[in-house]
Amino acid sequence: MYETNYHRPKTLADAAALLAKSDEVKLLAGGQTLLPTMKQRLAAPTDVIDLRHIDDLKGITESGSGGVRIGAAVTHAEVAGSETVRRLIPALASLAGEIGDPHVRHMGTIGGSIANNDPAADYPGALVGLNATVTTNKREMSADDFFTGLFETALEPDEIVTAVTFPAPEKAAYAKYPNPASRYSMAGVFAARLADGSIRVAVTGAGQGGVFRVSEMEQALSSNWSPDAIAGVKVAAGDMLSDIHGSADYRANLVSVMAKRAVAAAG
Amino acid sequence: MGVDGIGARVKRKEDRRFITGKGRYTDDMTAPGMGFAAFVRSPHAHAKVKSIDASAALDMPGVEAVLTGEQLVGDGVGNLICGWMIHSKDGTPMKMGAWRALEPEIVRHVGQAVAVVVADTLAQARDAAEAVVVDYEELPAVVDAVAALEPGAPQIHPEAENNLIYDWEIGDEAAVNAAFDSAKHVTSMEISNNRLVPNAMEPRAALADYDEAEEHYTLWTTSQNPHVARLVLSAFYNIAPEHKLRVIAPDVGGGFGSKIYVYPEEMVCLWASKRTGRPVKWVADRTEAFLTDAHGRDHKSHAEIALDENNRITALRVKTVANLGAYMSLFSSSVPTYLYATLLSGQYDIPAIHCNVKTVYTNTTPVDAYRGAGRPEATFLVERIMETTAREIGMDPAEFRRKNFITEFPHQTPVIMCYDSGDYNASLDAAMKAADYANFGARKAEAASRGKLRGIGMSCYIEACGIAPSQAVGSLGAGVGLWESAEVRVNPVGTIEVLTGSHSHGQGHETTFAQLVADRFGVGTDTVQIVHGDTDKVQFGMGTYGSRSGAVGMSAVVKALDKVEAKAKKLAAHLMEASEGDIVVEGGEFKVAGTDKSTPFFQLALAAYTAHNMPEGMEPGLKEGAFYDPTNFTFPAGTYICEVEVDPDTGKTEIVSFVAADDFGKIINPMIVEGQVHGGLTQGIGQALLENAAYDESGQLITASYMDYCMPRADDVPSFNLMTTETICPGNPLGMKGCGEAGAIGSPPAVINAITDAIGNNELEMPATPERVWRALQAAQPAQAAE
């Protein structure tokens, strides 16, 4: 790791001011991605700004519309264990509980996860699958607009995610096929029928461009919410990631299998 | 005998220290004025080193020195060597390419060190290492051993034409060919054994301290055999004569073979300590461990087996290409030869065997012994072809094995080994009973009703442990003898120190060796201290690998105990005015049989040291040493039965049951043996399902972190069902065979046999990843997979 300066602001405004100073300044949340990258000398921020001591970024609350609002610095373990999340969106709690291992879940945060937008991360599936809203220190945007590509988001360099708001669905489930080595997602499908009756099928882990929706599955499920309805729907292998753990073909197969399992699990 | 003697489930004494974080590892050691080393490593698999510019690095804060291979060679530091001479079948010696601890001319694998920086702090050393500018000219690389033998492949060492190190053979080729000519059935198959990275929990480390006034070095290092390290560093690498070099291997967090060898880094730390005049410490990070710890396995074989009309095996013919990586590591040459081909008879009576082995240089990390070393490769080959043959001839795999079992001992195989004892039917029977083999069909049907494919597979393994009779290995090319030594020191108040040349890096010697003493004298294990791992404290020793600490190391302790007991009895007889033959040792006392006369152990010890009243001519003190050289290898054997369920949609395998019936001979501590088997099985299952060291064509290791190299975790393995059968080993005083490697040796074929049974396709390589299984399933059942 290269030498760096550590800051621990108490307010969002202080954090934003520090961040605006230069391009070489980085936000630090759980550090589960940033610190390994720095240790491998692949990142060399001059300054890191620890977001974990800012009250505004903490806490899980019931949102006005019957959903949940999760602060950006909330850990995966807190989401997995939250009574509120388990009651209103059990699929989200179980997704958080399947991320990495206990150490990672007690450090990693939802804000860090979505800002990083690793194509193999789990949360992007839930955000897109539930049509969540991302709040930053500057604006609000829909999950569909937030994730723009592999490790790419709509965030500007000096923008900080403050919270994610999830509407409670009518039903939803997440089915994940973990990478055997890293335990990130090789194909994770979040299937949901939202309160307004609309259907969403979001896939993470498999796509070359990060999280994506499968409209053919969404349409099939609108008329018939059952695994059989999507049994014949295949995603194009050409759009899938391919690596030593799984070729594009294999990942395309996993998407179909996990989609069926998610639909079955949602009931 | 007390509860802590031979056969007792004594909890490990050393665990208190380890579990409470009080272990003392090499990285815990410090020395005044210590500097930190960071290596400059090649990013290329094969390249010319055109120039090294250290000027910027030397100007950085805290930097003491930047040292290169040119300086190292100039100072007369010797090349790294392979200590086991193998001759090709044409009689020519193996072709050893020059390996320098820092390479001045041509780097041959990614991660090879070309320079080292010594600085005040680790961070400064690393920053400066990055600032050393090395100008490389890239050369074409080859990573696959078969490809490296092809004409026109990149030439890696000038010494080894076509990258061939040796072309070796064993067995009677003519007899084998004749048996194949008259065979009733022949099964032949290609079998590969995947390359593995050892991944000890503690990475390698070294702290070297040169004392200029005494011209004396001290080296703390992660070694499984500190005396062997000292011998090699002195005799071959010209670091210092043995009496001027102390090697200490303190607590060591796992080795699995990878810490047997002397590596470039500890040599460089020693040399750099003298050069800079300050102690120098280096600790590998995990990436360095992946790139530079000797890897394991990496064989490609063609195997054929011949049967007569009664389904009895008449011959086995094997051709193997073994990848040794970019350099010949310390014992690398012996692994695919004498530790491999000599085990190709398995548990079976095979009249004729011939094996040809070609070992090859490639632009990959050197390969050497890794848990099992050669024997997993042999067992995988034998047990895969046994299973495949049984399937081809339509015979139950257990019955086919049973029919060909060796049942009489001693048994001389056609490949050197003489098996001394065993009962292969007993372990097969025990495993089949425990696995409820007979009712597998019902379980398969039940699994099918849940959409799962259930399969069963077995492996009847044998291995050779207790390495090894010195004269025998000497005649086969070993550069060292493989005996062991021990010293038993009874202190004046009766506590006991046992000094052993074995080294514990997870095996539990502090407990099991103490149990031997407890058993002998009826004293508590808490009065016994095991001393190991320091060349200044312990007489010479050969270290721990090849499951030798029990069969060889403990046998030396037994011999030393015999001597102590004999002297103590003589003294007791003198003190109690009895005849020596009437003295018995019981419950911590020396007694005169048939009387109520007794002398407590501690009192006798005191008498030996006060020496106020000794028998005529007896020397004071109570301390004896012994060397033990085994007369043969030992032959642990057993049967493993694995049952799996495969998810046909994803190809994922779940091991639903695993039975291991092992014959380890006499067992000192069943709990520690179970722990060894658990660990071994988990490593074997890791090889079968998860682990693979994969290189891309340019020679980059693409599985160089845990993001991509898949280590087995607790949830990848079932709760193991273990049992032992026992035939006593006639070759050593305790009757022990060894248990350290069996799990890793026996389990891979059981897993693969089970999966191939489940999916109905025998073509499946390790690791059987979900994708590979899914593809094999599609190939076998196109209709179902396309559904």
Ligand SMILES: Cc1cc2nc3c(=O)[nH]c(=O)nc-3n(C[C@H](O)[C@H](O)[C@H](O)COP(=O)(O)OP(=O)(O)OC[C@H]3O[C@@H](n4cnc5c(N)ncnc54)[C@H](O)[C@@H]3O)c2cc1C
């Ligand atoms: C061993 C291991 C296994 C893992 N397995 C999984 C898995 O199975 N599934 C999964 O989804 N994830 C997994 N992860 C990722 C982990 O759970 C975290 O989600 C991820 O590392 C990022 O979160 P963090 O809080 O650690 O962010 P950090 O590492 O601190 O930051 C990541 C990036 O986000 C930026 N950032 C952080 N917070 C904000 C913010 N509020 N606003 C704007 N930018 C911000 C940082 O500047 C940085 O660039 C794993 C990680 C590890 C180490």
